[in-house]
Amino acid sequence: MSKSGIAALALGSLMMLTGSALADPPPGLLPKVTSGSPLLTNINKAFMITPEQALQWAIFKSQIGPTYTGSPGGNRWLNFIETTMQEFGAEDLFIQDLPYDFYTVNDWPNPETHVYGSGVEVEKLVSNGTPVPVVASYGMTSGATPANGITAPMVYCNATVSESGSISSGCPSSIAGKIAVFATQPYPAASPGSNPPYSYTSAILPNFTYTDYEYRSPGNWPYPMYTPVPPSVTTSYWYRWVWSQLNGFATSAMQGNAAAIVIVYDLAPAGAFGLIQRSVYSLTGTGGPGTVYQNVPTLCLDRVYGAKVIADAKAGATATLTLNPSTLGVNGFVPVQGQYVIGYLPGKYYGTPQDQQILLATHTDAMSLVEEDGSFGMLGILYYMSHIPQQQRPKTLVFWFDSRHFMPGAESAWSQYDYYLNNPQKLQPIVATMGMEHMGGRSTIETGMGGNDYVYSSANPQDGGVITSFIDVNNNNVWFIKTIAKAAQDNNWPRVLASSGNVAPGVNGGFQKQVLSPVNKGRSYTPQIPGIGLAGDWPGAWTQEYSQLTTEAGYPGFDPNYFVTQVGGLAEIAGSIMAQDNIQIILDLGWGQIASGLTCTLPSICTTAPLTGLLPDSSFITPTNAPTQRAQLVREYEVAFHSVERGQYARATDQLQTLEQHISDWVADPNQTGLIILINNQIAKLVAL
Numbered sequence: 097m098s099k100s101g102i103a104a105l106a107l108g109s110l111m112m113l114t115g116s117a118l119a120d121p122p123p124g125l126l127p128k129v130t131s132g133s134p135l136l137t138n139i140n141k142a143f144m145i146t147p148e149q150a151l152q153w154a155i156f157k158s159q160i161g162p163t164y165t166g167s168p169g170g171n172r173w174l175n176f177i178e179t180t181m182q183e184f185g186a187e188d189l190f191i192q193d194l195p196y197d198f199y200t201v202n203d204w205p206n207p208e209t210h211v212y213g214s215g216v217e218v219e220k221l222v223s224n225g226t227p228v229p230v231v232a233s234y235g236m237t238s239g240a241t242p243a244n245g246i247t248a249p250m251v252y253c254n255a256t257v258s259e260s261g262s263i264s265s266g267c268p269s270s271i272a273g274k275i276a277v278f279a280t281q282p283y284p285a286a287s288p289g290s291n292p293p294y295s296y297t298s299a300i301l302p303n304f305t306y307t308d309y310e311y312r313s314p315g316n317w318p319y320p321m322y323t324p325v326p327p328s329v330t331t332s333y334w335y336r337w338v339w340s341q342l343n344g345f346a347t348s349a350m351q352g353n354a355a356a357i358v359i360v361y362d363l364a365p366a367g368a369f370g371l372i373q374r375s376v377y378s379l380t381g382t383g384g385p386g387t388v389y390q391n392v393p394t395l396c397l398d399r400v401y402g403a404k405v406i407a408d409a410k411a412g413a414t415a416t417l418t419l420n421p422s423t424l425g426v427n428g429f430v431p432v433q434g435q436y437v438i439g440y441l442p443g444k445y446y447g448t449p450q451d452q453q454i455l456l457a458t459h460t461d462a463m464s465l466v467e468e469d470g471s472f473g474m475l476g477i478l479y480y481m482s483h484i485p486q487q488q489r490p491k492t493l494v495f496w497f498d499s500r501h502f503m504p505g506a507e508s509a510w511s512q513y514d515y516y517l518n519n520p521q522k523l524q525p526i527v528a529t530m531g532m533e534h535m536g537g538r539s540t541i542e543t544g545m546g547g548n549d550y551v552y553s554s555a556n557p558q559d560g561g562v563i564t565s566f567i568d569v570n571n572n573n574v575w576f577i578k579t580i581a582k583a584a585q586d587n588n589w590p591r592v593l594a595s596s597g598n599v600a601p602g603v604n605g606g607f608q609k610q611v612l613s614p615v616n617k618g619r620s621y622t623p624q625i626p627g628i629g630l631a632g633d634w635p636g637a638w639t640q641e642y643s644q645l646t647t648e649a650g651y652p653g654f655d656p657n658y659f660v661t662q663v664g665g666l667a668e669i670a671g672s673i674m675a676q677d678n679i680q681i682i683l684d685l686g687w688g689q690i691a692s693g694l695t696c697t698l699p700s701i702c703t704t705a706p707l708t709g710l711l712p713d714s715s716f717i718t719p720t721n722a723p724t725q726r727a728q729l730v731r732e733y734e735v736a737f738h739s740v741e742r743g744q745y746a747r748a749t750d751q752l753q754t755l756e757q758h759i760s761d762w763v764a765d766p767n768q769t770g771l772i773i774l775i776n777n778q779i780a781k782l783v784a785l
Contacts, residue, residue: 127743129678132444133488136671139587139664143483145476147656150536150663153472154654158465158644161204165194165461165499166432169204173460177471177497178437184475185482186439186495192513194436196385196503197429199237200422207642210369218420221358221395223250223405224413230401232368233641234419235346235357235394237377237504239427245418246393248355250275250409253348255341257281259290261299263341265348272353275417277409278345279360279402280338283324291700294322294607298598298703302609303340304333308602310569310577313584313592315558321606327542330553330560331367331636334542338362339373339639342396346377350390356417357394358409360402364542366550366648368398370641372463376504383505385512391427393419400548436460436499438515441481443492443674452680453492454673455529455625457615459501465645465654466563467638470533470615471497473630476663477670491527491674498615507614516621527680528673529570529625531615532666534632536659537563540649552649557590562658563636565592565665568611568629570618571688572596574737576628579672580665587664594628598703600692607701626683630666678743681785686778687737693771694729708770715767725762729755745782752779 135143156176157163163173178189201218203209209218212227221228222245251274254266261284267276283304286295294301301307304324306317319325325333338361349357361368376383377390395417397405408415421428445451456477458470474495481493496515500507507514516523539553539560555561569576577594584592595602597610616629637647647653673679689707696702697712709715713722732755739748752775759771 129741129743130675131677132490132675133484135484136489136675137668139480139668143480144660144664145479147660150472150476150656150659151654154465154469154536154645154656157469158646161644162463162641163461163468164198164463165434165503166196166198167200170434170461170499174435174437174497174499177460177475180475181437181439181478181495184478185441186478187442188440190438190515192436192515194434194499194503194510194513196432196434196510197425198432199428199504200425200430201234201419201428202422204641207370217418219395220245220418221397221405222416224408224415226404228397228401228405230365230369231395232361232365232398233371233396235342235377235396236372236375237389238346238357238375238394238419239377239389239391240421241356241393241417241419243420245416246275246356247414247416248273248275250277250358250413250415252406252409253278253345255279255281255345257284259284259287260297263344265345267348267352271349273355275356275358275415276349276352276354277358277360277405279406280341280362282362283337292698294700296322296324298700300324301607302598304337307595308604308606308608309593309595310572310602310608311581311584311592311594313558313590315591316555316560327547329541330633331540331542331550332563332633335363335367335635339371339635342373343375343381346375346392346394347381349392350377350379354392357392358405358415358417359394359396360399360406361396362399364548364550365398365400367540367542368396369648370643371396371635371639372641373639374502374504374506382509383503384509387504389427389429393417395419434461434499436497438494438496441478441489441493441495442486443489444487446492451492451525452490452527453494453525454670455494455496455526455617456670457496457498457529457531457617458533459615460497460499461502463502463641464638464643466534466537466632466643467634468501468533469535470531472659473532473535473663473666477667480663480667481670489674490677493670493674494526496617501614523621523625526625528683529616529618529627530666530670531568531613531617531627531629533613533615533630534563534634534638535630535662536654536656537632537634537636537638538653538655539563540636550649557655557658560591562591562655563638564633565589565662566611566613566631566633567592567594568613568616568631569594569596570616570624570627571685572600572691573626573683573688574734575682575741576626579669580628583665583668583672586668587661589661589665590658592665596688598701599688599706601695601701607703624685626685628669630662681781682741684778684781686774686781690733690771690774690778693767693774694726694733708767708774711763711767715764716762717764718762721762725758729758729762732758740782745785749779749782
């Protein structure tokens with residue numbers, strides 16, 4: 097469907113708005129649909145945090161190290177957040193206790209704990225009598241060995257990868273009592289025709305390739321879309337592919353009653369060092385209260401130090417594996433109590449039934465600086481907005497510093513602590529959500545012989561020298577896309593890509609991924625709440641325990657100037673939502689549902705089918721006229737939505753009725769009936785205003 101996506105067709109519709117039949121009335125005759133300070137939608141840099149302040153924040157967070165919930169660093173981090181948000185004007189703080197068993201390996205802050213013979217090792221491996229010089233990392237929640245380790249024969253599990261991207265562990269029938277050794281697998285090979293028009297499946301495209309989008313900042317984006325991205329371009333995709341295999345390997349080993357596990361990551365030594373990922377060593381894999389963990393201590397190696405271990409395992413050699421986590425609990429699990437905090441920057445109507453709220457969220461818990469400094473982003477927005485008088489802030493900002501992301505099983509496994517599930521009435525005033533995570537990081541690549549040098553990209557920020565600011569848009573809403581584009585341009589935000597996910601084609605008519613942003617909380621509730629979520633691309637250096645201000649690629653790993661542009665852009669987006677008085681009808685999810693129903697033609701592009709079903713050309717009454725008629729339907733939809741933005745609801749209703757008439761004339765059932773039902777739903781909402 098070349099150039100037939102909603103965003104591509106939108107340009108034509110906006111150009112047609114200059115015609116006399118569609119021209120807007122003089123500004124003085126338009127309804128007033130915005131209010132509040134002009135500084136909500138045009139950022140005053142004098143009110144912003146400075147790069148110097150951002151750098152001081154980053155230095156502080158780097159000094160406290162990993163901020164896992166309930167850990168010493170995590171508690172100190174949350175204390176900083178609570179104190180700072182109150183200094184910046186947050187009120188009515190709610191604090192939720194989070195008791196759980198924290199798997200604790202005491203390797204921070206000393207990297208020598210990974211080095212054989214250092215005398216302070218907590219993780220080590222001797223393979224066929226030869227010590228492995230450096231152990232990269234361990235399996236989170238994998239358990240513990242005796243102080244002198246586990247000695248057992250190794251067995252090699254010959255894993256394979258399928259066309260769809262699923263990994264088969266390839267373990268022999270008997271691995272009980274042995275050390276199972278796994279090597280991560282390459283990307284699946286291209287398979288033309290498997291998912292037309294693409295050569296990779298819908299499991300690979302959204303996670304490991306560049307895809308289409310709704311908005312993309314200027315700059316160099318050289319690597320082709322829909323092809324898995326190698327680490328020579330950016331480490332983000334390849335590293336995510338590699339470490340995502342850990343959970344499957346662990347499950348196979350647990351099911352086979354292996355004594356321990358070694359996983360050899362196909363990663364550069366510096367890229368693998370300290371790399372930690374959330375994993376749950378239970379047969380259910382879900383985490384949460386009452387989880388029964390299996391003790392299968394796991395060590396991870398890089399491709400250089402792992403090569404000999406693979407050869408030894410294939411030969412059935414014996415190894416001694418040692419993983420000594422904290423002795424304060426059982427197998428490394430220590431009872432702790434963490435917290436999360438919610439606070440409010442009151443708007444004009446705070447505390448009254450007229451109050452509308454925007455929920456901003458991040459997660460506070462992580463192993464490194466950028467994996468998670470979204471709290472700095474939220475504090476930066478709070479700082480800016482606090483300079484605007486309350487009476488000029490039409491909506492309240494809610495700041496949720498959540499701490500459940502790296503608790504075993506993540507947020508969904510600890511839903512009994514979800515503030516809004518426990519207080520559903522508090523969802524009523526929320527008109528939009530915003531999330532942010534992974535901010536300010538520099539991009540890394542693998543280079544050199546065998547790709548074994550792990551370094552920062554030399555590209556300029558706009559060309560990929562910083563990790564891309566991927567923005568999740570829920571749902572495919574024209575107002576959101578325009579607002580993101582304006583915020584990026586106004587604030588010189590150098591590297592931005594926004595996409596709506598698999599519900600609609602992108603600007604080039606192709607598949608667009610849903611950005612991996614779990615802190616865009618609006619997707620978590622029923623009914624969903626519209627919103628956006630920033631997730632700076634990762635992992636690169638950002639899931640490594642020792643990647644603080646200095647990372648394994650060197651100093652500095654954090655770009656404070658880039659971070660400030662992100663804060664400025666996000667503050668402008670929040671301010672635009674705050675200033676738009678008719679934001680509820682503008683962001684109503686029904687508009688995106690109509691757009692999807694008009695533009696989705698292929699299951700490979702809209703893997704989440706529209707409520708009305710796919711609309712290929714064959715579903716038009718006269719298929720040969722479908723391209724022209726579809727383009728006109730999209731233009732009419734855009735024109736009607738533009739009237740809604742302007743508060744011209746009667747005009748929008750007339751335009752939607754024209755759209756309905758043309759759908760009746762051109763589109764066959766069942767799509768015709770489904771689209772008309774959706775449009776009538778929106779008309780009813782407009783009439784009720």
